[in-house]
Amino acid sequence: MNVRIISGRRRALVGLVAAAGLGCGLLGLTALSGPAPARAAPDGVTMRFRCEFPLIGPQDLDVTIKTNVPKVAVVGERPVPRIVFETVATLNAKTTNGLRTLDAATLSGTALARAAAVTPEYPNGVSVAPRAEIAKSGIPPAGSFKVPATGSTVGLSFDEPGAGKLVLRELVLYPILRKADGSPTDFKDGLEVPCKRTSGSDLLAEFAIVASDTQPPSKPGRPGATALTGTTAMLKWGASTDDVGVSGYNIYDGTKKVLSTYGPETTVTISGLTPNSAHTFSVVGRDFYGNESEASDPVTVQLGPDVPERVPPTTPGDPTATHVGGVWVRLKWGASTDDVGVAFYDIYNGGKLTASFPGTGEPEGWVEGLAPLTSYTFTVRARDAAGNVSASSEPVTVRTLKGAPQGCGDYPDAPPDLASRGCVYMAGYNNVTKLDGAAIVNDPKQDPAFANVAFKTVEEKYVKARFRFVRPLRSRTTFLTFGFMPTTATMELRQIGAGSLEGEYRDGGYAIKASATMRVRVYGATANGAPVDVGARCATAKPMRITLTATPADYKDILEGGLLTGTTTIPPFAGCGVGEDLDPLFTGAIAGGGNLIKIRQGPICKKQTAECLPVQPER
Known part of the structure; x- marks a missing residue:
């Protein structure tokens, strides 16, 4: 390799759009228009991003990026006509679950990658912010999944020799979510998901820029040829070598160039040939300066008639x-x-x-x-x-497993604007201040009830929901009445009307306000082991209004739910006792204000949820 110093033409605006290839590659992005992309170089980089999904919360996204940027480039020359990026983005299982909870079956959209090319001419890097299209990808019902993609943009050209590199600085995703029938989810216009790199190098490629190169590549090996159909043939040859690097190959049919490749690939399929004809192919190697090798020894292949291809694929491996x-x-x-x-x-x-x-x-x-x-x-x-x-x-x-409880998401009388459906378990404790004790609410050990939920998201940060329990909440609880007598009864909370939950995403979680109206009934009472006939209608004279709140620290996202707290006023009792009026006893022992209530809301389950378990209460 002969080197000489050249400067001054500044034709090098580093094809900065090369970084656009990155934007095309991340998270399932399709290639930009242009010549067929070449296979990327075998080495690649893996980066982890922390992406802020609305409602789902911050999630990790792993992206492996491979590029065909050459190790060496020559001043004034474009070593490859297009920079190609092959990527595989891995979305974790929680992201998958979250997207499915939002009723999404496919994602598409765009991505914005902010990258920079750092060269002797631009030591601080020149930034670009290309936007690329995300290919439509199916979302599995559970587990992580990989989204491969290829992106490309115009190649690089440089004016000054030295060291160069491509680095990634920021990534923003704009996914569009669609339901299985193709209709939009609540995020009709898509989401904005900023991502920050948390691990892995930001370096996409490093390369040396040299002044000139006069040494051509070595002669490629004689290709082998296989007639695939009457109009297509496959060639495979031995690779060339070069002191700077092989940028690709030109394939000739006789003296006519029929195909050019870019990258190390040594296998191609040539289509559009004439049936029942003979073709003599040879291969010429190219380096990054445009030097061409001697042509390989030729190979001739005879095509047959243009009949349908009849060879089936091999049998898939055991599922x-x-x-x-x-x-x-x-x-x-x-x-x-x-x-x-x-x-x-x-x-x-x-x-x-x-x-x-x-x-x-x-x-x-x-x-x-x-x-x-x-x-x-x-x-x-x-x-x-x-x-x-x-x-x-x-x-x-x-x-298959048991899955979500039967009837999960069945909420026919929900407000029509709350289109998403699911179900949720809730459990907790309700203090009774006068008894200096707490009653368990919806005990997970005593056949707990779930609530069906109808919800929607607004402007990427607000959630609005209505919920209704499928049956009353019942729990068996024991108190020490009068400070010494063990009294046990079943407490039933029967919901009146729909409950509501509204929240705003901020500070890494949700500020939540939830409310419900319940009528409290007591039955099956015993005092010191002896039955107490309180009657079938021993209940609060009027409904009890419950209002609970959660801070962003206690309620991170809708996938996990959170802890809600508040205080309640237990109304006076009526209808208690058979043969004697026990209303004053129950009212005096139980009714009153300042009763702390703490409820754990579990994850939102869907019909496709693998396992929907009751939640454990927290004191």
Whole structure:
């Protein structure tokens, strides 16, 4: 390699849009328009971001980025016409659960990446803020999932020799969430999700900028050729070497250049050929300065007639269940191979096709709409673009879980603007100041009741909900009346009308206000072990209004719920006693104000929730 110093043309505005490729690559972004992207270099960087999702709260996002930025570039030359970024973004299981709780089945949208190119000409870096489109991606019912993507933009050109690098400085996502039927979720215009890098290097690529290069690459190995169809052929050859680096290859059919590649890939498929014809192919290597190698030894391939391709994909590997819910199963299996590529994987429930997933992604998928506590047997078949179908995989039998309680989310009389549905358990303690004790509310050990919830989100930061318990809350509680006599009774809270919960996201959590109206009834009483006939209508003369609040520190997000507290006034009692009037006794012993109540609200469950458990009360 011969080097000479050149300066002055400043034609180098570093194709700064190279950073746009990053924006295209993150979180499932599609490639920008332009020539077909090359395969990225084998090395890559992994970064972890902390992304502030509305309602879901801050979540980790891992992104692995690979780029074809060369290790060496030559002054005044563009080593590759397009900078290509291949990325895989991993959304964690809690993010998946949160998106599903918001009724999202797919995500799309845009992303804004703020990056910089640092070169001798721009030692402080030149910033760009490209916006790119997020490819539509399915959201599984549970577990983390990976979203691969490729982005590209114009290549780099430099004016001064020295060291250069690309660095990432900030990422903002603008996802759009859609329900399974394609209708929008509450976030009709999408979300704004700022992300900050928390670990991993911000360095995307480093490269040396040299003045010139006169050494061509070595001669590529003689290609092998396979006729795939009457119009396509596949070539594979031995790689060239170069003192600076091989930027790609030119493929010739006779003397006509038919394809150029960018990157280290040494296998290509050439399409658009003429059936029943012979083609003689050769390969020429290129380096980053544009020097070309001697042509490889040629190879001739004879194409046949243009008939449909008949070779099916190989049989998928044995499927296994990675996650199981009450009404769904998520499966993975070994990838199939095919001479022209796997287009789809089809999942069969018994002999019935139930779901299809792209063959270009991870070999996995899921089946929804199942019944709880039921066994299903699944097989997988691969399908190529020509419609050829593989043999069925080995079967896997999976039994669904109990899932959410029956009737979860059934709230037909909810306000129509609260479109999202779910259910939730609540439990806690209600102090009775006069008895110097506490009654458990909705004891998780005594067949607790859940509440159905209808909710919506507003302006990315507010939540509004209505809830109604499916039946009265009943708990068996013992107090020491008069300070010495053990008295046990069942306390029943019967909800009157709908309860409400409203909150605002701030300071890393939610400021919540919730209220409900309950009528308190007491029955099944014993005093010192002896039955006390309080009658069937021993209850507060009027309903008890309960108002609870939570701070952002106690209520982080709707996925986990939080701790709500307040004080209540227990109204006087009426209808107590059979044969004698016990109203004054109950009113004097129980009724009054200043009774602390502390309720733990559990996670919002959906019909597809794998496990919806009662919550434990906190004193």
